[in-house]
Amino acid sequence: MPFIKALEDVGFTVWWDGVLEGGTRYIETTEEALQSAVAVIVLWSHTSVNSHWVQDEAMHGRERGCLIPLSIDGAEPPLGFRQFQVIDISGSYGRSNDPEVINLIRATAALHGRQLPDRPPSKEPVFLAIRRRRLLFGGAAAAAVLIGGYAVSRTLPSQTRKLTENGLVVFPFDNVSGQADQDYLSAGFAAEVRATLARNSALRVVAQSSSEALKKKALDAVSIARELGVSFILDGTMKQAGESIRVYSELIDGATGFSLWSKTFDQSMEDLLLVKSEISNAVTAALSSEVSQEPRDSQIGATRNAQAFNEYLKGNDLYTAAISNETDVRALAHFDAALRLDSKFAAAHSARARTLTVLGNSSDSPAKSKLFYEAARVAADRGAELAPSLADAHSTLGFVLFQAQLEIRAARKPYEKSRQLGNGEAPVLARFAGYASATGQDELALTAIERARDLDPLNPTIHRAVGFVHYAAGRYERSIAAVEQALTLNPQLSDSHARIGRALLYLGRPEEALAVCSKESYGLSRYPCLAAAHWKLGHQEEANDAMDALINEYGDGSLYQQAQILAQSGKADEAISALGKAWLAGDSGLTYLYIDPMLSPLRQRSDFSKLQVQIGFK
Known part of the structure; x- marks a missing residue:
């Protein structure tokens, strides 16, 4: 200036x-x-x-x-x-x-x-x-x-995004209490405001991952709006002192940087949920006369119990951090505490289901995993039952049925319901896209994942999911480009190099595939990718070494991946046998069975078709 x-x-x-x-x-x-x-x-x-x-x-x-x-x-x-x-x-x-x-x-x-x-x-x-x-x-x-x-707008690079009318980013609110252990409250409160606004079909609300990613950049309001392609920015601060809390919220015009609305709320913790509703209503009112006020069912899945809400936010903070099995166990304890305070808190049931599924995935035995998955199913069913209009509840139920229990047909209904209800929620759309892609519904998958990417453009896992949708449909060049974008956003993102490597294999570029597969850190993806590349190059000994490393590291937890290697090496009977064992063990790798090109050598066999029918793909 x-x-x-x-x-x-x-x-x-x-x-x-x-x-x-x-x-x-x-x-x-x-x-x-x-x-x-x-x-x-x-x-x-x-x-x-x-x-x-x-x-x-x-x-x-x-x-x-x-x-x-x-x-x-x-x-x-x-x-x-x-x-x-x-x-x-x-x-x-x-x-x-x-x-x-x-x-x-x-x-x-x-x-x-x-x-x-x-x-x-x-x-x-x-x-x-x-x-x-x-x-x-x-x-x-x-x-x-x-x-x-205006000066910034003249120098922004050409890839900046056009501002979308009624596009909105909600930043995690800042904790200004000086107590780091209150960070979960300010970030979680903003996440709930964001989720409420996202249910309004007249708004395009940027998802949590991109909102948090941009928070770390020292950008002015106009630059933020340009980077995310939104017209409005909602930000705020929170300060808790005992049972009292001060919330300051402000809505900013992304085109000009002017404040459109701001307000300070001095309330008790018991009234925090009312503050969330008032902010949501004030934002929609300030944006446009054409944007409806908070819908009557916008509080679906919520609770009126402030203590239960607080426990839920603590659990979400730990679950989202995804640090370790121990933090997932602690997250589960908070969700359980929330449900003891309000047994009809649907969002807490769904969050509990997701946490149980993650714990099942990381369990050290199939028997323990089964117990976790069964408990997850009960929690997911309850969440969807209590909140039939909550997209995330149906999405969670679909996820548990598909990923944890391999009930492919049963997962279809909740996934489709989640798509109908959650067109403004990137995680919901991404889960649906994964299911649709794996079951051969490419057009639906592509529409959903592109919408998810539009809502969450800075989330590397969304770009990786875009890559999966293209890979499943055989668009290998586009798959590679999407996963490379994910790695640009997060160079440490696991299960990414192997995805690029597998796509290169089916483009007829095995030497490049081998080099890329070698960079993969996630063993369940790394070893099959390496083995397939070595087989294509005629390196039988190295391919066998990759198989041995897979079995030594993962044992029967890698039955599906063993079948991939066996199929690629021409050992069809052994591959079918491994798939049968994977089915009996409930191996979640089988969710890729219908579209996996690594199993292409088996697709003309009647026993493979029978297995697809048995699992529920046909």
Whole structure:
């Protein structure tokens, strides 16, 4: 912004939201800056004069006698601020010798008890003694973002996304309590607001993973909007003190950086759920008259018990972190605690089902896995029963039936229901796309996963899922491109190099496949990929070594992968036998049976067709 640069050029240190460091965003409270600044400069415009947020900040400068008002478009200040002489900068280009710039610098210097020459030097800064004092471009931080935002828009790369009408990103709210153990509450609360808004079909709400990824970047509002292709940004802070909680939320126009709505809520923990509803309604009201208010069933699957809600947020925080088996067990304990407080809390039943499924996947014996999966089925059924309009509940039930219990036919109904209800929820759409792809419904899968990618563009697992949809349909080049994009977002993403390697195999490029497969860290994907590549290259000994490594590391937990290697090596009878054992053991690898090109050598066999029917693919 030219006026900020002019002030910095003569030695002032200027604070405004455009210089916030990574991890801190424009929503952060400016209370400390307002109180310590020697001068508070407000930029009035025809828009900002109607903003309560701008007026609140300007009031700090007025009451401390350090306000310098500027008008950027000829607008008069609002009532209560007209006793101050306004510097009209609407006709200025911000050059150091412009009269308006000189007047601004003189006014600022006067508040510091200094004098300025008529023509301040353009290169050598003056008043070095005050370089470390703070000057605040306050109140009109929104106006500063507006001017800076236009400059940014001219330099953004061509891959930036077009702003979508009623597109919205909800950032994880910041925990400003100073207590790290409260992070789960602020992030979880924002996630619940996001989920509520996502159920409104008139909105396009960016999913959690992309929201969290962008939080880590030091971007202004306009750049955030451009990167995600949204028109609006919702952010906030939370501070808990005992049983009281303060929630500050603000909705920002991504095209201009102006605040459209903001409010501070001082409530008890018992009223936190009411705050969630009020924020959701205020956002939809502020966005457009065409966007409906919060639907009557937007609280589906929720609870009115604040303690149960708190336990649920703690469990979600641990589950999402996906750190270890131990943290998954702790997450399950929190979901159980939530259900003891409210046995009809549908979302907690569904979350419990997902956690039990993960624990079953990582169990050290098939018998234990079976117990986890059976408990997951009960929890998933209960969640869907209690909340028949909750997309995530049906999605979870479909996931448990498909992935954990291999009930392919039974999973179809809940998955299709989840797609109908959850068109605005990326995780729901991604799960459906995985099922549709694995069962040969390519058109439905492609539509769902592209919608999921649109909602969650910075989530590497979504891009990897796009790759699976293309791979299942034989579009190997597009599959490779999607998985490479996933690795660009997360170079450590497991089960990605092997996916590229397998696609290269079926493009007739085994040497490249071998090199890529060697980079895979996940053994269940690495060894079959290596073995298949070695077989294609005639390296029989190396292929056998890969099979031996798979069995030594995973034993009967790798029956499906053993069948893949056996099929590729021409040992069809042994491959069919391994698949039969995998079916008896409930091996979740069998979910790929219908579309897996590694099993192509078996597809003309009657016993393979019989197995497909038995599992439920036909």
